[in-house]
Amino acid sequence: xxxxxxxxxxxxxxxxxxxxxxxxxxxxxxxxxxxxxxxxxxxxxxxxxxxxxxxxxxxxxxxxxxxxxxxxxxxxxxxxxxxxxxxxxxxxxxxxxxxxxxxxxxxxxxxxxxxxxxxxxxxxxxxxxxxxxxxxxxxxxxxxxxxxxxxxxxxxxxxxxxxxxxxxxxxxxxxx
Numbered sequence: 078x079x080x081x082x083x084x085x086x087x088x089x090x091x092x093x094x095x096x097x098x099x100x101x102x103x104x105x106x107x108x109x110x111x112x113x114x115x116x117x118x119x120x121x122x123x124x125x126x127x128x129x130x131x132x133x134x135x136x137x138x139x140x141x142x143x144x145x146x147x148x149x150x151x152x153x154x155x156x157x158x159x160x161x162x163x164x165x166x167x168x169x170x171x172x173x174x175x176x177x178x179x180x181x182x183x184x185x186x187x188x189x190x191x192x193x194x195x196x197x198x199x200x201x202x203x204x205x206x207x208x209x210x211x212x213x214x215x216x217x218x219x220x221x222x223x224x225x226x227x228x229x230x231x232x233x234x235x236x237x238x239x240x241x242x243x244x245x246x247x248x249x250x251x252x253x
Contacts, residue, residue: 078155078185079162082178082200084170092116097164099155101125101147103173123150129173129206141212144180148216151181175200176209179227183217193226204237 083091085104092100099121102114106126116122127143155163163181167173175196182192196203205227214223231237 078159080178080181080195080199081162081164082170082174082203083164083166084174085166085168087170088114088166091164091166092120095162095164097162099123099150099161099163101150101163101165101174101177103127103165103167103177105168108168121154123147123154127173129208140208141216144209144212144216147177148180148213151184155181156184170200171202171204172206173209175203176205176213179205179210179223180213180217183213183219183223189219189222189226192223193230197230202234202237202240204231 079095081091081095081097083095097120100116101123102116103125104112104114105128114124123146125143125147127140129140155161163178165174165177165181178199179192179196182195183189186192186195196205207224207227210223210227213219214221217223
């Protein structure tokens with residue numbers, strides 16, 4: 078199975094070049110309501126509309142409530158064949174989508190360290206959402222191993238988060 082992580086800005090090009098069989102589209106709820114995305118009929122798509130946190134004033138349901146159907150889509154649709162090509166995107170392509178790609182690799186490979194190494198091969202300097210990874214770790218009963226892999230990566234890249242903040246300000250995207 079091939080996986081690609083994309084930002085919303087690069088989504089059209091990523092779809093054209095990668096030719097996914099499956100897409101997980103992660104958008105902020107308020108953005109998704111105003112800007113619905115459509116993909117080709119031959120692509121199976123799961124739309125997830127959630128922020129990176131559990132601030133219920135900003136979104137309907139917890140992140141876990143939104144991740145459960147993502148996990149079901151992965152198990153039932155995506156992981157059923159090695160020939161599937163999964164594209165995961167969010168706004169910046171740096172936090173929620175890499176976290177979901179990491180979760181996918183954990184399901185496919187079984188080993189969290191190996192899964193994170195695979196993530197690093199497909200993502201340029203990711204900063205996976207700690208909240209999404211924590212929830213995925215619990216949902217997959219990984220006993221903290223997904224979090225440990227993420228924390229080891231972050232310890233080796235302590236300035237990356239500040240770099241993303243600067244980049245997102247230049248892009249006029251949200252600021253963490």
